[in-house]
Amino acid sequence: MNYWLVKTEKETYSFQRLMKERESLWDGVRNYQARNNLKLMSVGDPVLIYHSVSDREIVGVGVVSKEALPEPGDETGRWFAPVIAAVKELNRPVTLAEVKMNDNLQDLPLVKHSRLSVMPVSEMEYQEIIRLSELS
DNA sequence: GCCAACGTTGGC
């Protein structure tokens, strides 16, 4: 099993909306490295959801519910999209500032490759983020 | 709102 983090702008597609809709086709990613990560997702992989730009914080957990398939309507055949289902909102959002200050999270692409929108997360990093979200 | 970093496009 692998862990992931995906970014979304809450003004475009928020985690709250994902919770309401239960699951969503995660389409519109137009970056090859991110696309490659999408293709590596397996059903059941946990996915952290991050709100970029406005909030800059990890807000919730999802799970891959369908592996990436070619995007419907994409004539180039280049782009793939999985389906991600909502699991739960974090007790407390984990901010980008907290991630950047945490010694265990320095290797997260979020810290140094801020533009990558779909990234792998190690199990240790995942557990650390969940731990932070449970601090009051 | 600004701008640095990055990715893509297209002329040569």
Place this chain on the structure above:
DNA sequence: GCCAACGTTGGC
């Protein structure tokens, strides 16, 4: 195949 020009992302 190189690289300048351009467009976009996302932190600040």
